[in-house]
Each structure stands twice: as structure tokens, then as C-alpha cells.
Amino acid sequence: MRTFKNIDEYILLFPIEVQEKLLELRKAIHSQVQGLEEYIGYQMPAFRYRGKPFIYFAGYKKHIGVYPGAEGILNFEKDFKERKYKFSKGAVQFPITEDLPLDLISKMIQFKVREAEQKKS
Template identity: 45%
Template sequence: MKNFANVDEYIADFEGEAKKRLTQTRKLVQEAAPEAVESISYGMPAYKIHGKPLVYFGGYKSHIGFYATPTGHKAFEKELSKYKQGKGSVQFPLDEPLPSKLITEIVLFRLAENQAKYGKIK
């Protein structure tokens, strides 16, 4: 696994459709949770509120991995059922449209969940 200093470096390491999807996913997360702190964690882009995980995402050969912790995936179980999943992860194939609205809804859900638990960012 490569060590990336920041998300720009991470995304720059990809090309083609994967790079495009990573850029789109980043923008969706930043728009839904502008107060989230962006970093690299577990070797991939990570977003946190109050130092607590919000979502992560990563690029792969044939998909974008999206990680909204088990609670985010459980809350959207029906909507995510058409995608390959693991515990707390889902794969959005590069040859299918990126589910932008769903990603935004999941980020907003996780944001509300973190804010309810730790308070709003001022």
C-alpha cells in the first residue's frame, strides 16, 4: 500500500474512470459535509467530524469502495442491496452510473448521526 500525504495525491495516483469517480465522490462528500475534516486513513480518503469517522472511500480496478461504517450501510440496506457489499462497505462498479444522490443521503445520515452523538460543529 502506498503512503499518500493527502487526498489530492491519492486521487492523482488513479487515471480514467476511477479518477473521475473518486473526484466525484470527494465533491459529494465535501458538499454534504463541508465541515468534515479530510485526511488519509487506512490508506484512503477519510472524512471525520469531531475526530470521529464519517465516511471513507477508495479506488479499485473495477469499482469505488464506499465505507460509511456499519450504521450507514444498515440504514440504507434496501438502497444498497443491488451492490456488492461487505460489513460496512459497498462497491460501486465503474461501469455503472455513480449513485450520487444515494452517496449524498448516506453522508447526510452519518453527519446527523455524528452530530446527535457529539454535537454540531460551530
């Protein structure tokens, strides 16, 4: 299995149209939260917030996977169903053929920030 040193190296493995979506997602995540630390976790691009794992994403042939954790999925299950996104206990899939749902991604990131803040106190 190939290991990656950083998110840039990971993104470069994909066709340009997937790279563009991965870069757009990365930018959207950073624009929502100051001070995120990037790393590779479970062979995927990942972010730490205040030293703790925050959110992961990954590119695939037909979708972009976002991994906000079980609580993140539960909180947005209704949205995923309404928009007909495939999801599981810990991940949601955004089709490559569609624009990223930046409004929903923004809500997911804000939920993750609130979750992290609550755990801190």
C-alpha cells in the same frame, strides 16, 4: 506499502476515468457537509467531522468502495439490494462502469451527519 500524504496524491494513482469518479465522490461529500477535514486513514481517503472519523472511500479496478461504517450499511441495506450493489458489514461497492448514485450517496452522508449529531448529545 505506499503511503499517501493527501487525497490528491491518492487519486493521481488511478486511470483518468477512475480519478474522475473519485473526484466526483469527494466533491459530493464536501457539498453535503461544511467543515470536513480530509486525511488519509487506513491508506484510503477519509474525512473527519467535528474531529471524529466520518466516512472513507477507495478506488479499485472495478469499483469505488465507500465505507460509511456498520450503521451506515445497515441503514441502506435495502437500497443496496434494490440497486444490486455488493456490500459487506462496513462497505458498499459502486461499479466503475456505472454513474455514481449521487442520490444514494447524499442520503448516506446525511445519515452520517445525523449519526454524528446524536453521538455528540
